[in-house]
Amino acid sequence: MIMFQADEISVRFGGIRAVDSVSFNVHKGEVFSIIGPNGAGKTTIFNLISRIYSSTSGKLIFEGKDFTRTPAWQIASLGIARTFQNIELFPNATLLENLLIGRHCHSRVGIVSELGFLPSVRKAELRHREKVEDIIAFLGLERYRDSLIANLPYGVRKVVELGRALCVEPKLLLLDEPSSGLNVEETEGMGFWIEDIKKDLGITVIMVEHDMALVNQVSDRVMALNYGKVIAMGTPQAVQSHPEVVKAYLGGEVESAA
Amino acid sequence: MRYLFRTQYQQDIALWRHNGDRFWYGLLALAVLLAPAVLGEFYIGELGGVFIFAIAGVGLMLLVGYTGLISLGHAAFLGIGAYVNAVLLAQGVPFLITLPVAGIFTALCGAAIGRPTLRMSGLYLAIATLAFGSIVGTVFQKWTAVTGGFDGFAVPTPYIFGIGIEGATGIYYISLVVLVLVLLVSANLLRSPTGRAMVAIRDSEVSAQSMGIHLARYKTLAFAISAGVTGLAGALFAHYVRYLAPDAFDVLLSVQFLTIVFVGGLGSLRGAILGAMFVRLLPQFIAVVRDDLPFGIGRLPGLEPSLFGLSLVLVILFQPAGLNGMWLKAKQWFQAFPFKRQTSFRRQKSYARSERLR
Numbered sequence: 001m002i003m004f005q006a007d008e009i010s011v012r013f014g015g016i017r018a019v020d021s022v023s024f025n026v027h028k029g030e031v032f033s034i035i036g037p038n039g040a041g042k043t044t045i046f047n048l049i050s051r052i053y054s055s056t057s058g059k060l061i062f063e064g065k066d067f068t069r070t071p072a073w074q075i076a077s078l079g080i081a082r083t084f085q086n087i088e089l090f091p092n093a094t095l096l097e098n099l100l101i102g103r104h105c106h107s108r109v110g111i112v113s114e115l116g117f118l119p120s121v122r123k124a125e126l127r128h129r130e131k132v133e134d135i136i137a138f139l140g141l142e143r144y145r146d147s148l149i150a151n152l153p154y155g156v157r158k159v160v161e162l163g164r165a166l167c168v169e170p171k172l173l174l175l176d177e178p179s180s181g182l183n184v185e186e187t188e189g190m191g192f193w194i195e196d197i198k199k200d201l202g203i204t205v206i207m208v209e210h211d212m213a214l215v216n217q218v219s220d221r222v223m224a225l226n227y228g229k230v231i232a233m234g235t236p237q238a239v240q241s242h243p244e245v246v247k248a249y250l251g252g253e254v255e256s257a258a
Numbered sequence: 259m260r261y262l263f264r265t266q267y268q269q270d271i272a273l274w275r276h277n278g279d280r281f282w283y284g285l286l287a288l289a290v291l292l293a294p295a296v297l298g299e300f301y302i303g304e305l306g307g308v309f310i311f312a313i314a315g316v317g318l319m320l321l322v323g324y325t326g327l328i329s330l331g332h333a334a335f336l337g338i339g340a341y342v343n344a345v346l347l348a349q350g351v352p353f354l355i356t357l358p359v360a361g362i363f364t365a366l367c368g369a370a371i372g373r374p375t376l377r378m379s380g381l382y383l384a385i386a387t388l389a390f391g392s393i394v395g396t397v398f399q400k401w402t403a404v405t406g407g408f409d410g411f412a413v414p415t416p417y418i419f420g421i422g423i424e425g426a427t428g429i430y431y432i433s434l435v436v437l438v439l440v441l442l443v444s445a446n447l448l449r450s451p452t453g454r455a456m457v458a459i460r461d462s463e464v465s466a467q468s469m470g471i472h473l474a475r476y477k478t479l480a481f482a483i484s485a486g487v488t489g490l491a492g493a494l495f496a497h498y499v500r501y502l503a504p505d506a507f508d509v510l511l512s513v514q515f516l517t518i519v520f521v522g523g524l525g526s527l528r529g530a531i532l533g534a535m536f537v538r539l540l541p542q543f544i545a546v547v548r549d550d551l552p553f554g555i556g557r558l559p560g561l562e563p564s565l566f567g568l569s570l571v572l573v574i575l576f577q578p579a580g581l582n583g584m585w586l587k588a589k590q591w592f593q594a595f596p597f598k599r600q601t602s603f604r605r606q607k608s609y610a611r612s613e614r615l616r
Contacts, residue, residue: 050468052464052467071472072467072468073467073470073471073472073473074470075468075470076468076469076470077470081468081469082468084465088462088465088468089461089462089465090457090458090460090461090462090465090466091461092457092460092461093454093457093461097454097457100451100454101454101455101457101466101469101471102469103451104454104455104458104469104470104471105469105470107451111452111479114446114447114450114453115443115446115447116443116446117446117449117450121450122271125271125449125450126267129267129270129271130267133267164469168469168470
């Protein structure tokens with residue numbers, strides 16, 4: 001079953017076609033990876049999906065609904081959450097507060113009841129807190145609960161950002177280079193969590209990733225991009241041995257690369 | 259050292275973390291309630307001024323310290339609150355109505371300035387709010403039919419249930435009540451989704467948006483609430499000075515408010531109160547010790563502004579967390595006694611900086 005569909009989306013920054021009529025489908029329950037050399041347009045696709053950028057042409061469809069023109073702040077309530085390549089947490093807030101902000105799209109209390117902290121707000125807060133605790137337990141973040149993000153090591157922050165995205169209770173999770181800046185062990189851990197997210201939480205994942213070991217470990221399908229264009233799509237093995245992909249990574253002629 | 263063992267989620271959202279908090283805040287409440295019986299008229303008047311500035315400081319803190327937006331126009335909001343309150347009182351409207359109306363009207367003005375400045379931040383926002391402040395100041399001067407212009411405006415005595423609020427003690431108590439209410443409401447706001455959304459906007463707009471936070475709505479809301487609280491302070495300020503003159507609400511006052519927020523410590527309600535104490539009491543302190551200072555320093559002109567400037571520079575250089583930071587350090591020193599180390603308060607350096615999408 002197709003959950004997410006990008007239909008010929010393009011975006012241009014001045015004369016550069018960062019993404020050039022890219023189409024792909026993501027099935028429910030799969031891990032779909034996007035690979036490609038630097039500047040291929042991978043993160044730009046994520047920014048298009050989370051509506052930070054507006055596409056010049058093309059359509060984005062999620063669960064049969066066209067969201068090409070939905071404002072960025074409504075994307076979370078559609079059920080799409082994301083992480084960022086360079087970690088965009090809220091550094092001067094505690095881990096708990098960061099995860100609670102992830103619950104924001106589920107809060108339905110009015111400003112007046114908030115000012116008085118009425119029982120309805122109290123009840124909602126406790127419910128959110130419980131949900132957040134589930135995620136903390138899932139990712140094993142208990143010991144950092146009250147730490148400021150600014151005081152946490154990079155590897156932990158990466159996990160916290162994953163946790164914050166999970167707090168949105170998304171149907172579709174966009175992971176932008178989940179292993180960047182992590183050591184080998186942490187990358188392995190990240191791989192296990194992505195598998196758990198897929199199997200236990202049943203969340204569909206689109207992932208931008210450079211680490212091929214991680215891509216092979218978790219992905220069902222892979223799409224390779226170069227200069228904003230799709231050059232290959234299929235199983236991880238098929239894509240990696242695709243001559244165009246080899247050429248994009250190693251440069252030069254296909255023959256000389258092989 | 260106290261270690262909080264939490265067994266319920268309730269404890270995470272409680273206003274008081276433990277009984278120690280309740281005890282000390284209770285003691286503080288008792289002290290401020292009984293102060294007028296002990297202290298003289300002069301000191302009560304000064305404390306009333308501290309309370310009013312603390313209310314405005316809390317208002318600005320919500321905007322600057324928690325939402326990360328700057329304003330150089332908060333004196334205008336104070337003025338709007340003051341004039342709305344005074345003009346309505348002169349029309350015979352009871353004080354219990356004029357006070358909230360002053361707050362609500364100022365909040366609407368805040369939303370009106372917040373809305374068009376949504377895309378601005380930093381210096382640009384500072385300039386825009388500065389311009390707003392000077393426009394409002396001109397309105398106070400020129401709209402003589404309502405404000406009385408430079409002739410001034412005598413503020414009528416407020417009555418609550420027929421009891422006149424007069425003298426330093428009356429202002430002291432009414433300001434205290436409003437300050438406590440404002441603090442309570444702000445603390446409530448900060449522990450609910452809106453408060454967290456404000457912090458999120460301060461720290462990273464792009465990820466706040468991705469988490470479902472409507473930037474325009476929350477920035478406007480932050481401006482409105484901040485202005486509204488400052489408007490309440492303005493209404494009380496009108497009674498504090500008893501005679502409104504348009505040049506009282508100039509940019510220097512706005513800078514004083516920012517000093518409250520910065521010296522007090524960004525991102526802390528306690529900081530707003532400590533900052534207000536600093537800003538209101540430093541001039542009094544100078545006045546008291548002026549004659550005893552050696553080498554005639556006390557007779558130098560411009561002693562007060564230069565001390566303000568000096569302390570602002572010192573705070574920014576050596577104590578970015580402000581008076582609140584000092585307070586927390588002192589507290590920790592006592593809690594950890596005698597195990598304090600040089601590095602205890604040093605913040606871990608972080609080398610990973612994120613590139614912002616703009």
